[in-house]
Each structure stands twice: as C-alpha cells, then as structure tokens.
Amino acid sequence: MQFFIEVLVGGLLSGVMYALVALGFVLIYKASGVFNFAQGAMVFFAALTFVGFQEVLPGWLGLEADSSVVFWLAFLLAFIAMIVLGIATERIVLRPLVNQPHITLFMATIGLTYVVEGLAQMTWGANVRGLDLGIVDEPIAWLMDNYEIGVSKFDLFAAGVAASLVALLALLFQYTKVGRALRAVADDHQAALSIGIPLQTIWRVVWAVAGFVALVAGMIWGARNGVQFALTFTALKALPVLILGGFTSVPGAIVGGLIIGASEKLAEVYVGPFVGGGIEGWFPYMLALAFLLVRPEGLFGEKHIDRV
Amino acid sequence: MKLKKTVLLGAVIAGLLGSSMASANEEQFIGLPSYRVGPYAAGGSGLFGGWIDYMQLVNERDGGVNGVKLTWEECETEYNNARGVECYERMKKKGSTGNSVFQPVSTGITYSVLEKVAQDKIPMVTIGYGRTDAADGRVFPWVFPMITTYWSQASAIVNFMGQKEGGMDKLKGKKIGLLYHDSAYGKESHAIMDKLAAKHGFEVIKIAVAHPGNEQQSQWLQIRQAKPDYVVLWGWGVMNPTAIKAAAKTGFPREKLIGVWWSGAEEDTIPAGTAAKGFIAAGFNVAGANYPVVADIKKHVYGKNKGNMEDKTRVGSVYYNRGVVHGIITVEAIRKAQEKYGKGKALTGEQMRWGFENLNLDDARLKALGATGFMPALKITCADHEGPGKVKFQQWDGSQWKVITDWVDSDRPLVRGMIEESAAAYAKEKGIKPRDCSKES
DSSP: OHHHHHHHHHHHHHHHHHHHHHHHHHHHHHHHSOOOTTHHHHHHHHHHHHHHHHHHHHHHHTOOTTOHHHHHHHHHHHHHHHHHHHHHIIIIIIGGGTTSOHHHHHHHHHHHHHHHHHHHHHHHOSOOBOOOOSOOOSBOHHHHHHHOOOOBHHHHHHHHHHHHHHHHHHHHHHHSHHHHHHHHHHHOHHHHHHTTOOHHHHHHHHHHHHHHHHHHHHHHHHHHHOBSGGGGGHHHHHHHHHHHHOTTOHHHHHHHHHHHHHHHHHHHHHTGGGTTSOOTTTHHHHHHHHHHHHOTTOSSOOOOOOOO | OHHHHHHHHHHHHHHHHHHHHHHHTOEEEEEEOOOOSSTTHHHHHHHHHHHHHHHHHHHHHHSSBTTBEEEEEEOOOTTOHHHHHHHHHHHTTOSTTOOOOBOOSOHHHHHHHHHHHHHHTOOEEOTTOSOGGGGBTTTOTTEEOOSOOHHHHHHHHHHHHHHHHTSGGGGTTOEEEEEEESSHHHHTTHHHHHHHHHHHTOEEEEEEEOTTOOOOHHHHHHHHHHOOSEEEEEOOTTHHHHHHHHHHHTTOOGGGEEEOTTSOSHHHHGGGGGGGTTOEEEESSOOOSOSHHHHHHHHHTGGGTOOSOSSGGGTTSHHHHHHHHHHHHHHHHHHHHHHHHOTTOOOOHHHHHHHHHTOEEOHHHHHHHTOTTTSOOEEOOSSBSSOOOOBEEEEEOSSSEEEOSSOBOOOHHHHHHHHHHHHHHHHHHHTOOOOOGGGOO
C-alpha cells in the first residue's frame, strides 16, 4: 500500500510539472484560438536565456555568480527577452495572418518552433547547463522515516509554483478587463476588432504572459534535468494534458496534468512489466485518445456549438 | 631550330613544375556528417570539434600526412537518419578521390547506409556505436566498429563489477538493474547481459525508459523496490542526468550506478549537479587535457587561433577527446594506406579500407602520438574489425572525471562467439559468402 501511495503521489506531482507547460499552450489558445506548436521551444529559449545571463552577468557586473542580484537580474532580463520574442512574433508572424484559418496560424507556429530553437542555440551555444534553484531534490525525511514514503521536496515546490500560477491566471481571465478581451479575441478576431478590442495589444500581452509561464516552467524543468535541448520535449508531455483538461481552461490544465501524471506512473509500474515496460511515453496519448471519444472538448473546455 | 629547342625546354620545365605542383597540392578529403544543432548538439559540437582540431594539428604541425593536406567539410545531420543519408550522398563524390571514409556518429545512420558503403566502396568506421556484429570483417568488409562494441562494453562493465566485488564468482546471486533507453540502441544490451547473467549467476532486472527519458520516477521506484546491487545506465541525452538525479532522490548510491560511454560525459553529469558525485562510467577514451596530443592541439592549433571550439574550456572533455580519437584513427589509416599505395598520394575509399584493415596502433605508436593511456592500443585484422574491446572506468568527483581503472578487458571468447553467430546469420539472410581472410593481403 505504501508503494502504491508513493507511486500515486509521485505521479500527481509529476502531473503538476506537465501542467506548468500546458498552461502556456492554454494561454495562447485562449487568445488566438491557435495551438502554439512553439511552446516547447519557448520553454527552452527562456531557460537557456536565463542561465545564459546567469553566466555572463557576473563578468559584466563584477558580482559573485551565486549572488541573488545575479539571479533576479537574469530572471528579469530573460523575462524581457520573452516579451521581445512575443512582440516580434506578433509583428512578424501573427499580424500578417489575422483572419486566416486557424490551421494557417498553427503552421506558422511550427515554423516559429525551428526559428526559436535555432535562435536559442545560436545565441547561447549548444552546451548543456546545470541550474540550481537552491531546492534539493530529495525526499522529505519525516515522511520517509515514519511511513517510508518518498516525496520530493523539489516536486512539492514545483507544485506550489504551479498552483500559484494557476490561481493568478484564473483571476486574470475571470476578473480583469484584459481577461474578458482575451476571451473575446479567442472567440472571433473580426468581431473583437469591430467592438474596439485592440487585437495586436492583446496578442502581445498574451504572448508575454505565455513567455513568463515558459520561463517559470523552463527554470523548474531545467533545475530538474539540466538546461538543454530536451526541454523542448516537455511539450510532448503537455499535449495529452491539454486534451484531457481542455484547451481553453486554466484549471483544466492542472486537473488534466494530475490525471495524466498519476495514470502514467501507475500504468508504468503496474502494467508496464507485463508488456516489456517503457509505456510511459505512449500511455497518456492512449488515455487522451479514449477521452476524446467521450468528451472531445476536454473536462473543462468550452463546448463548441455551431448554428447550421 | 633554336626556337624549337626553347619551346621543348619550356614544355619540359612546365611539365615538371606542373607535376610537382600537383604533388604539393595533394589533398585527402574527409566528409564529416556532424550535428551541431538540435537535440544532441552538445555532444556533437564537442566530438566534431575535437576531430577537426586533430586534423588541423596534423596540417599545421606536420604539413599533412606525408605532405598530403587533410581537407574536410561538415554536413549537418541533426542526428537525423534521412539527413545523414543525404549527407552521405552529397559528400561521396567530393574531393579529388571522393569521400574516402564515412563516419556517421549515429547508429541509425549507420544502418541506413550499411549496404550503400559496400556498393560505393567507401569504408564506414563506427567507433563505439553502430552494428555490433559488423566486427566480423569476413562478412562486413566495409564496416569497422572499432575499439570496442556495445557487447564488449557490457561485458567489461560486468568484469568491472566483478573486480569491485573481489572476483567474478562473487557476482553469483547478485542483482543487476539494467536501466535502458527504450530503443534499438538500448535493447542492444539485452542479449549480452542475459548471456553474462547465465554465465556468472546474477539476475538482470531490465527496466525500460521511454524516449526522451526526462521522467523516470516510476522506474526508480521499481529499482528501489527491487534493491539491485548495481544499476547499469544504458542511456542517451537527457535520460542520463535525469537518471542520476532520480538515483539520488531514491537514495541509490552513485558509486553503484555504472554508465555506458554514451552516459559518461560532462554533458551528463553537470546538469545533475551534486547528485552526480561518485557516478562511474565506462569509456573507450578518457577525459583530460594533460595528454601530449591535447597539449599539441592547444599549442599548434589554438596557439594560432585556428581552433574549432568556441568554448575552449571544453578542450579535454570526454566528447572532445572522443573526437580526437576519431581523428587519430582516421589519420593513422591514411598513413598506413599510403605505405602501400604511395606516400604523398591522395587515397580512394578502397585504398583507405585497406589502411583501416591493417591498422596497428601499438603502445609505441600511441606514445609517439602522445596518446598513451588516452585510448587503448588497437590492432585491426581482416576478421576482427573491432580491436581491443577494452574500456577504462572514470568517476565524477563533483567537478571532473577521474580515471579509476586501467583498461578493463571484455569476455572476448563469449563476445566474439556472439558476433560470429550473429554475422553468420546475417550473411545467410543476405546471401553473402564470408571472405577467406587467409587470401587477403
């Protein structure tokens, strides 16, 4: 039973990490109705920019590499870089494609993926870097000593960060003017424009916020596995989360993440040995596919009704 | 009459000058299917950087190989099979004698061009990757999986564990976890580990990690439950630091986690931070810049600002030195082939194949190259395209790799038996008549 609980809790906490990446997808989808294929590349770009600044700032400013000034300045500069990237994306990629079919925008984000990946490695090099956030990735001693259940401190920290982000974004969407404008833009670009919503500003805001989410996700995943190209693969983990939770729901990303995280870990441990193992990669997709048949809009997604 | 004499004399001088110019301009082209962008760029930039730096060293310090300057061109594969094949095709006609050797640095690309290289008569050298049974040169005359193969490596790792335990008989009843990348590369370990388990009486617990391997919580929970004595990490890319960190999280001692050579570079340990301290990995080359060959590169190549590495601190890293090993083997094969086909001449792929097949880098030659202890002594024959099958083990001390063993042997009779069996099955399937090596010169 202890082992089952450990697998379940570990899975739920992993799911929160997936949800962190899925949030970025949800934001862009809500604002433009497009699935941003470049979200994984943005996570990579953001984390690499952060560690890149962490490397160069001590030399520029004559500070210690591990000083908190360097950390926060690198964070700020990486965030500014994400805002610049967001504005550039709006001007160069999205603006010429207003009112084009969603598939066109989707294709544009595929192109954007390659540009962002290349830009990141061109600017900061291809070296793999470590990232230390000061939180050790080891089990909580009390739980381990008393119940023999290993729950990582780092995973709990990541869950806390994700919960805070979700709360913040949910408030933004539900209770602010910008949030309502975002929802209107997502519904219909032209209608939103006709009632005076500044489409371009909204897109810039949302890409900047998505950039912020990518930065946080990149830092947490980077601290766990190193800042390297593989951060782009985190997007693969977010896809089934989105299908389950719904592409337009911020809380849905969290719930979807929890379901995917827990089910894939349980499946790997209890089903994996009977089929040769390594099922973690495809099991969430199978689950998402089954879910699509029952509820195509996801758990919390908006039901799309067309008048015919 | 005088005019006729002058013209004739002029023609002779021009002819002589022309021939000497041609000789001075002899160049040996090496096509490099590199990967400097994409998922595996970190390893690729180090390996190809070291390789190019070594060739640059030979040009700068020695004026080429017996006067033949080395030229090269990179073709970006992004570690992608289709692009690798495209690069192979694009490069095969380049240079005065065509691309004289193809070294794909990717098992996938190796398989994709396996039959093409034989048709095009271009030797393919796969150092530490590729198809293991191609070590049987009677069946695979054009393929050279040199120094050591995956099967030799697995066997050497088990021998190392035996050494640690105080004898191979002490492995009886032990449990060895095999955490492998769930791909053809990872599964390459299964057959040999099963054979070794049967021979030495230990149990193998195979645990797959789905690509890319950035989540391993469930695998490490299984490991914690099974309580193995050792875990072999047969990983690649992000799977490696993730495994090391997960080992630390579950309290598995890093001294008992033994990585393969694609798991044992700075790119695998630095991202894992303090968790990597104590982690051990096999390698057919070692890390370190304190070898004369690397010192020469610093002096003759970086001293003239002709180095390939943007980040000079990586000179002497595991991947960089692996690139230098690729360079040494390529250059020494050229030197060997020139002994037979003419010093100072550019070689065709067919001639280069002979050079590889007769390569003999003994201790004296390694010393002359400044590479004693850097890589194992190597002798290739018509039947044996692998060579020594030895590895050294290195341990990460928290900031760098430290060599902790001498060259550790594999179980040669067992591995060679498996290679010959597998190669014979391939030959039967493809209708290949194995060469009679007694007739080769």
